[in-house]
Amino acid sequence: MQLPVPAPGPDAAVAFVREHLADLACDTPAASRSFRGGQTAADAALAALDVTGYAGRRNQVLPESRRGASRMSPYIRYQLVGLPALWDHVADAPANDRRKYRDELTWQEFTRHLYARFGRDGEPALREELRAHPPSPPEPWDEPWPRDMACMDATLEELHTDGWLVNQTRMWLASQWTVRAGARWRDGEEAFFTHLLDGSRAANRLNWQWTTGAGNGKAYAFSRWQVQKRAPSLCRGCALRDACPVASWPADERTTRAPISDLLRGDPDPAVTAGPESSPSGEVDAVWLTAESLGDADPALAAHPDVPAVFCFDEPLLRRLTLSGKRLVFLAETLADLATRRPVEIHRGRVADELAGRRLAVTFAPVPGFRRRAAELEPAVVHPYPWLFRPRAGRMQSFTAWRKGMPAQPDR
Numbered sequence: 001m002q003l004p005v006p007a008p009g010p011d012a013a014v015a016f017v018r019e020h021l022a023d024l025a026c027d028t029p030a031a032s033r034s035f036r037g038g039q040t041a042a043d044a045a046l047a048a049l050d051v052t053g054y055a056g057r058r059n060q061v062l063p064e065s066r067r068g069a070s071r072m073s074p075y076i077r078y079q080l081v082g083l084p085a086l087w088d089h090v091a092d093a094p095a096n097d098r099r100k101y102r103d104e105l106t107w108q109e110f111t112r113h114l115y116a117r118f119g120r121d122g123e124p125a126l127r128e129e130l131r132a133h134p135p136s137p138p139e140p141w142d143e144p145w146p147r148d149m150a151c152m153d154a155t156l157e158e159l160h161t162d163g164w165l166v167n168q169t170r171m172w173l174a175s176q177w178t179v180r181a182g183a184r185w186r187d188g189e190e191a192f193f194t195h196l197l198d199g200s201r202a203a204n205r206l207n208w209q210w211t212t213g214a215g216n217g218k219a220y221a222f223s224r225w226q227v228q229k230r231a232p233s234l235c236r237g238c239a240l241r242d243a244c245p246v247a248s249w250p251a252d253e254r255t256t257r258a259p260i261s262d263l264l265r266g267d268p269d270p271a272v273t274a275g276p277e278s279s280p281s282g283e284v285d286a287v288w289l290t291a292e293s294l295g296d297a298d299p300a301l302a303a304h305p306d307v308p309a310v311f312c313f314d315e316p317l318l319r320r321l322t323l324s325g326k327r328l329v330f331l332a333e334t335l336a337d338l339a340t341r342r343p344v345e346i347h348r349g350r351v352a353d354e355l356a357g358r359r360l361a362v363t364f365a366p367v368p369g370f371r372r373r374a375a376e377l378e379p380a381v382v383h384p385y386p387w388l389f390r391p392r393a394g395r396m397q398s399f400t401a402w403r404k405g406m407p408a409q410p411d412r
């Protein structure tokens with residue numbers, strides 16, 4: 001089913017989602033309080049980005065004015081800003097901040113590589129523990145994120161209204177959920193994925209695994225200590241300040257070993273994982289846009305400026321995911337913004353049905369869902385994914401091992 005293209009701006013995007021996609025959302029669709037979707041918003045955020053002080057303040061939570069986080073992740077998620085562009089943008093930042101910021105961009109790339117490698121056969125990836133089973137607390141909690149703890153309440157509120165959190169509070173929530181409360185990390189990962197505007201299976205699953213000890217065997221322990229250090233006002237105003245349930249460190253943080261996949265040791269065919277290396281030529285009559293790449297610099301969009309861009313809200317997938325309306329509004333804003341520069345078609349349905357019979361150009365996406373849909377649609381032209389570092393065959397047991405196998409500077 002083809003849908004109308006909304007006018008630019010959050011109000012039209014909210015109205016569009018409420019009219020056409022509300023049955024697929026888990027809440028009443030509304031816009032994120034803090035983030036606007038679209039290339040125009042992403043360009044403005046990039047132009048304003050100054051990472052001076054980032055290394056010292058990236059973990060600060062409150063007051064908000066002291067945060068060092070760059071807040072670029074929703075734009076990075078949809079390739080409205082690419083990792084190579086950010087790498088270049090911070091070239092003149094103070095050395096320590098530049099190094100730290102580029103390290104974090106490299107973590108993002110690491111998660112993409114792992115997800116691509118484990119999802120290379122088109123099957124769901126990284127749902128199993130990579131190296132260890134997280135710790136089990138002696139007494140599981142009835143409610144993993146109790147709202148009477150001010151640190152839980154404030155961070156969940158931010159997640160639900162903004163669709164975004166700083167890295168530090170993501171770690172608190174993940175550790176509290178699994179290491180403290182004994183809940184399944186995959187359920188927590190889903191709860192994040194529902195709301196995060198930047199929610200990606202690669203970064204979300206990997207970070208849940210790393211925080212809970214599944215990724216490297218060492219769990220991150222959450223306690224009042226971090227809240228007092230990073231957001232002291234939360235403890236001061238907490239109803240439980242004299243009976244804090246996380247006043248001391250967790251009783252037991254031991255993980256137990258899990259079987260290790262051979263894919264962590266090496267990739268038998270990195271070319272399959274990485275996708276095409278160069279852009280072929282070919283006649284096409286539309287560019288198929290995926291949620292993995294919605295920016296103006298998308299290689300397929302850039303190579304075929306005269307054909308419409310077609311995006312399909314994947315009904316079976318969205319029905320299963322039941323995302324927050326904020327994510328759908330962000331996407332609608334992004335498509336509406338693109339439509340101010342070139343023809344855009346928006347569909348809702350099964351992707352392979354909605355786009356059947358068209359000669360499509362698309363940018364390769366290193367995720368299992370793309371492989372499955374592309375196998376059905378057989379695009380005429382598949383453009384390379386804009387990797388920061390092209391995936392190689394080497395070890396991925398740890399970030400450090402993987403980084404050693406990558407060049408010092410991004411591949412161009």
Ligand SMILES: Cc1cc2nc3c(=O)[nH]c(=O)nc-3n(C[C@H](O)[C@H](O)[C@H](O)COP(=O)(O)OP(=O)(O)OC[C@H]3O[C@@H](n4cnc5c(N)ncnc54)[C@H](O)[C@@H]3O)c2cc1C
Pocket residue numbers: 058068069070071072073074076077104105106107108109111165166167168170171174192196198199200201203204205207208211
């Ligand atoms: C439990 C948990 C779940 C997470 N889920 C996601 C997710 O779904 N999507 C996502 O993009 N990030 C996720 N992260 C990583 C990180 O928290 C966010 O990328 C970051 O908070 C986004 O805010 P920012 O752009 O201001 O980050 P900054 O600190 O300004 O960093 C700049 C960029 O570096 C990258 N980056 C920073 N830290 C990490 C990291 N630990 N792993 C991967 N990339 C990183 C991101 O692309 C980020 O936008 C998660 C972290 C945890 C602990």
